Amino acid sequence: MNESVKQEAELREQAIAAAIAYYRFRHAPQKPFQPGDRIAYGGRVFDEREVAALVDSSLDFWLTTGRYAERFEREFAAFIGVAHCSLTNSGSSANLLAFMALTSPKLKERRIMPGDEVITVAAGFPTTVAPIIQYGAVPVFVDVALPTYNIDTTQLEAALSPRTRAVMVAHTLGNPFDLATVKAFCDRHDLWLIEDNCDALGSRYCLNGTWRFTGSIGHLGTSSFYPPHHMTMGEGGAVYTDDTTLKRLVESFRDWGRDCWCPSGRDNTCGNRFGQQFGELPAGYDHKYVYSHFGYNLKVTDMQAAIGCAQLEKLPGFVEARRRNWQMLRDGLAGLEDRFVLPEPTPASEPSWFGFLLTVREGAGFDRDQIVAHLERKGIQTRMLFAGNLIKHPCFDEMRNSGTGFRIVPNATAADLPTLRSSGLLPVTDRIMRDTFWVGVYPGMSEEMLEFMVQQIREFCAR
DSSP states (O other): OOHHHHHHHHHHHHHHHHHHHHHHHHTSOOOOOOTTSOBOSOOOOOOHHHHHHHHHHHHHTOOSSOHHHHHHHHHHHHHHTOSEEEEESOHHHHHHHHHHHTTOGGGGGGSOOTTOEEEEESSSOGGGTHHHHHHTOEEEEEOEETTTTEEOGGGHHHHOOTTEEEEEEEOGGGOOOOHHHHHHHHHHHTOEEEEEOTTOTTOEEEETTEEEETTSSSSEEEEEOSTTSSSOOSSOEEEEESOHHHHHHHHHHHBTTBSOOOOTTOOOTTSOTTSOOOTTSOTTOOGGGOBSSOOOBOOOOHHHHHHHHHHHHHHHHHHHHHHHHHHHHHHHTTTOTTTEEOOOOOTTEEOOOSEEEEEEOTTSSSOHHHHHHHHHHTTBOOBOSTTSSGGGSGGGHHHHHHTOSOEETTTEEGGGGGGHHHHOSSHHHHHHHHHEEEEEOOTTOOHHHHHHHHHHHHHHHTO
16 A cells, blocks of 8 residues: 555544544433423434444545445345335435336336326325426325225226326335235236335335335335435435336436436446437437436435445334334323224235324314324424325415316316315315324334323323
8 A cells, every 4th residue: 555545544544533533422422311301203313333424425525426325226226125226315306206207208108298197195295296296297186094094995996097107105104005906906007106115114015925125016116315214314315116217217317317327427338428319419429418308416415325325234223113113102002092093004014114193083082283282292293194185285276276287086176176175085184184193103212202102192081
């Protein structure tokens, strides 16, 4: 090793050691939980390994996608059990890219066109649905079912039309939807299946006798690495698939819409950079600057990916902790079935839970707002099931005014939106909007926190 390389290695080691010392001083000490302390629904769980990886990456000063991103994509794909993983800057961007990949002209007759329909649900996070609407396709909303909070698969055939091209739904708070039924429906009708796996990383489903991770069964799966999720990069997301064509389409839309697939900082991967003809461009135009799609720039930085690499090593432990914490709440609240609809895992599944859902029953003696207010006063953070019923939000005002843009099963369109509040077209979704909330199960929770949560819910029910 020459002297300059040796010196660089020593300085890098010193910088990382200093960062680890800072972590131990600033972040490591944690006082025991005391009643009244804030119990967050989710958050970062990290140690000196993430800090060391972050500093190591920063010293390269390769600020865009680089060696850590390549490593993460390779290792994450191996974990999920798919051929390809493409990193992006958020789970919402992952959903956007997964959907937009299916609109590519390169898919020919299978591409999704404006006006085509995509089956989804309104009880979830808006960015599962937003790409459909933003592109000009038509979301077709079906109801969900309790106690799994997932898509009601008995409505799939009623949702089908000659314009149906895809199903795009999420695994609700880590609980897999009925993948056997949904996949069989998609296969039967030659539809694309996008699994929004942002809240379910590490969940498994037994399909045809084989256990597989959710996100690996549809044509495309997506993940989010926002801090409350199963692992974090701060911001970040991923799209994954076994289909090399779809992988290249995802990355084209992610990387400005370019036709070239050279990794960042590399040239001539195809070996024919100046020897091709595209559109009406001059023959031999530089392939690095040929654009086959109207794309975006949705890449991650290598520093984010470095954190992700450290987190990925801990993911199995995170998943186990979430399952353990969920089960502790489920056991602790047993016997309150007269007050709440308690959550149940989908048959043939092994959820990696994102949260613990509770739906207040009619006749419970209190409503959702009252128990939420009580828990928040006690320092227990709560959350709604995201949008509740997305079609009742202000973002749908324009559709209400225009009378176009979506369908509801069994038979309603945007023109019916003014009467939807009393129509009962999505009765379970509406019930979730009114009566459901959830509390966290993330790995940063101690047994004392979980016991306090159970105690407060039980005491409130006993009043």
